[in-house]
Amino acid sequence: MDNIAGTKSSLVVVTHLTALLLVLLWIFPTVGLFVSSFRTADQISSSGWWSSLATQEAQNPAIRLSGKEVQEGDHFVIEGELFEGREVVVSAWGTSSRATEAYSPGDTAELSRDRTVTVSESGAIRFTAAESQEGKRLPRVFTTATAPPEFTTANYELMLFDPENTESMTRAFFNTFTVTIPATIIPILVAAFAAYALAWMEFPGRAILVAAIVGLLVVPLQLALIPLLKLHLNIGIGKGYIGVWLAHTGFGLPLAIYLLRNYMAGLPRDIIENARVDGATDFQIFTKIILPLSFPALAAFAIFQFLWTWNDLLVAKVFLIDATGQTTVMTNEIVELLGTRGGNWEILATAAFVSMAVPLIVFFAMQRYLVRGLLAGSVK
Template sequence: MDNIAGTRSSLQWAVHISVAVLVALWLFPTVGLFVSSFRTGDQISSSGWWQALSTQESQLPAIRIEGEEVPADGAFTIEGRLIAGDTTVSAWGASSRAPKAYAPGETVDIGDGQTLTVAEDSSFFLTSPDTTEGTRLPRVFLTASSPPEFTFDNYRNVLFSGTAAAGIGKAFINTLTVSIPATVIPILIAAFAAYALAWMEFPGRALLIAAIVGLLVVPLQLALIPLLQLHNNIGIGKGYLGVWMAHTGFGLPLAIYLLRNYMVGLPRDIIENAKVDGASDFQIFTKIILPLSFPALASFAIFQFLWTWNDLLVAIVFLGADDDSLVLTGRLVNLMGSRGGDWEILATSAFISIAVPLLVFFTMQRYLVRGLLAGSVK
């Protein structure tokens, strides 16, 4: 009975588990990056993203007491607050060797006749028999618990900050300026070429198809320097036109191969009937072939957009690395070097860089498999 068509395989549960594991492996880092992009730098440093909804307890750096000295009953007092916000002190200490020695509200002799009290809200009260002017006041080590905190300040700093280190709004626009034309131009050229290779008879067609297949395995790095020299010789140089042409040239072999395989599998009767009715090749292409080839066009658009959006090498070579022309991936590399401690800035910038590709993929993913399987069956 196990071989009867239509019965479920005994390993179906293993397939489901494998798919669930793969989805989880892909989803967890993305969710973690998304959650971290709304957290503060202190919370990111002290706890993982999966603890974002729980109260966080952390050891704060030493805080030196500051305040105005007030004489009172033959002594001198200073009072104030050590930290601002909703943070609650769970323990405190006057020495780095015992940072959790005392409970909130406990009055402690810290030497030289001075006493110190630290409350839960981090307010303190210091008394001294002698004036403290001209002397260094003691340090306090706090162990504090803070409620979950989420903020949009990270996105405001990243997208709209005027500083060169944090603002990536310009790089975001540069990446869009590169990616959209570099996706549309190869599709337009490849669609015409694929139709000609699929349905038009002319000498050397088979050689052209073989050459396109051969170009699929040419390493991109092999052509970077010669292509840049060609751009300089013809006057394009470094600029958006040069990077568009570079991405177009590198993307055309796959685009033509993918679209040609799809178009050659379309019903021949439709094209022949259109020719009998007097339709030209251009009319057949625009009114019949293009609408029917939308799954293949969409699948290539996904690949090309993801490639151009995440590209760094081609953009650096053909566009440049200055602040006015730097793309998003280049900006992230600079942030990792100059802002390595600002985890909230890095998390927000990284999530912005993957948000647009995720949106494009999930919007057009239903066409992906149909386009990839183009021409695989008859």
């Protein structure tokens, strides 16, 4: 088709370029945060993440000398490495913040009180002094150096595995899981039976019920917040897991019923009628024929509901999170970090990616079902 008159090869190039541009535009912000989550706070605030991917020259923050003191004749000497284990090329250095590029690599700087510092190109230092520096603060050096890209997993260790860290995401991560799994399974069960009745059983009022469910599909859940919160408080559930599971079940049902009914209604009539003729009851037809055949639709809805409950903030805030803060979920943690740690991108980026990891894995693994579900789910 493309080669028939009417399409030009120049247009093909334009198509490729447009697609490439859009893809880059779409992925760029995410990559930015992802890269940032592997950089240290200093790196993040001293250069844009896009420059971290290439070898670059940058001014390093001041490094205070340290090392073991050895006596050589009448001098006390400290030798060490500024950039232990890194391939760094120093292009200039200095000993005061006002002249950070005063010396070339290999030069020796004379400091007060008969002290000298030498910094080599590789970042090796040699510090000499006339008297012992035991217990004194050693001078700082400022370096300008080119360094290869350097990344660290320290942020993830801090946010996930550090028991000392009060902002750790670990608990929120498990809480999110705890919210998500029952909130995904329960509506599927309830909806599947209802969907079967709406698809394959004849009874008066069926059309009206289907229409009503389509109507409920678009009701903003904001309307449900106040009455349901009051209801939960009145019947003693209060704020907690039970409440959030029930709420997610209720809010997920219209889509579940709608998706499953559409899919089940499309199953071949012959199979079901044959089973009826053979004496199968509705319950048997449902469990032995309909459910296995509906697997794609069940999977599609399960993914939807999983993503939606995992990513939800509002329902968790209203029905789950109480004043104790024990039951916080990841989205809520991130919002709080945005408030308290607005500029600490290493923490924000890491927290965000901890919460995104599971949905992204589910997304890429089950994309086929998700697309199928979307196609079946949009009201035609």
